[in-house]
Amino acid sequence: MDKEGGSLRVADNSLDIILSGLRRFPDVEAPNLQAWDATDKLLLETASELLTPDSRIAVIGDRYGALTLGALAAYGVRNVKVHQDLITGERALRNNAAVLKIDSGFAQLPLGAALFDDVDVVLLQLPKTLAELEEAADAVARYAAPHTVLLAGGRVKHMSLGMNTVLQRHFADVQPQLARQKSRILIARDARTVTGPAPFPVADRSSELDLTVCARGAVFAGTKLDIGTRFLLRYLPDMPAAGNVVDLGCGTGILAAMYARSHPESKVTATDQSAAAVDSARATAEANGLAGRITVLQDDAMGSLPDRSAGLILLNPPFHLGASVHAGAGIKMFRAAGRVLMPGGELWTVYNSHLQYLPALERFVGPTRVAGRNAKFTVAVSTGRSERAVP
Structure with a gap:
């Protein structure tokens, strides 16, 4: 040089x-x-x-x-x-x-x-x-x-x-x-000279959910309810009550907030690899009076959570890695769920049907059934095995 x-x-x-x-x-x-x-x-x-x-x-x-x-x-x-x-x-x-x-x-x-x-x-x-x-x-x-x-x-x-x-x-x-x-x-x-408060996070009230959703700029879908999460929420009444629940890849924390509100006895952890998502989920919990019932954690695929510690995991996995369409992010999350899920616990996953994730869910988590399907998405329920999932 x-x-x-x-x-x-x-x-x-x-x-x-x-x-x-x-x-x-x-x-x-x-x-x-x-x-x-x-x-x-x-x-x-x-x-x-x-x-x-x-x-x-x-x-x-x-x-x-x-x-x-x-x-x-x-x-x-x-x-x-x-x-x-x-x-x-x-x-x-x-x-x-x-x-x-x-x-x-x-x-x-x-x-x-x-x-x-x-x-x-x-x-x-x-x-x-x-x-x-x-x-x-x-x-x-x-x-x-x-x-x-x-x-x-x-x-x-x-x-x-x-x-x-x-x-x-x-x-x-x-x-x-x-x-x-x-x-x-x-x-x-x-x-240019900047005056006033910082513009993010933004907060909007969702009349559909009766929930205030907060979002930083980097979070997928902003304060909107993305269509995959909307479809998974249709099955909220069918989800079991569990002591420890994880919203994996929580984004703005909508799934965590909706589950915590309907199951006040549960301990809910919202986790994401994105700092912007974690800030957003924390703000969403606070805006809806749920801060004391939702723990928000920045982590890589639940790496800091103990084995067999969750009775229920909710997941809307990404199908992009950066600008590339790639199933690797979802597979990594399925492997993590297989480790963290208790025997007999359930993983509820919503995903784009064309990805055909069922064999991977069966392999890495456990027996899997389809709870619902529409023109675009599938909701699958996987039950944790008594033995360790395939590494």
């Missing part, structure tokens, strides 16, 4: 070597899933024109550490602060840092003032939803110094003009860059 005109340069292959060695673990790994994409590389190469070794960077949405570790190892930046919504991403960053023998130089922080204190450049992997981008852009404008430059990058096929509009609400100068390798960077400068 050499330094030219105050910006950083790196040998062409150094960044490629670093990126190619990254893993997704402990997240799902498969031959068609990788720990970085062309946007990570383009963000770092674009940022190098602005960086010196003394620059301080904030990173938002670093999926598995590519941006953080690329800045540290390839470009020689000495101070990176990073916010990752998923606990699997946080752990993957630490695992990849250990492999690269990087034991300092980065700090993992929530999306808030500390993340942006005294930073010069913010690198952002553009999120899937405009609400999540709105929350991130507001945070940069609200907490970062006026001179801070935001570089937001994404795959062209997932970008929309709405993203430009969101950024223009928070920055006076937004400049789209030319696309390269099917990725594009938006450079935002001159943050």
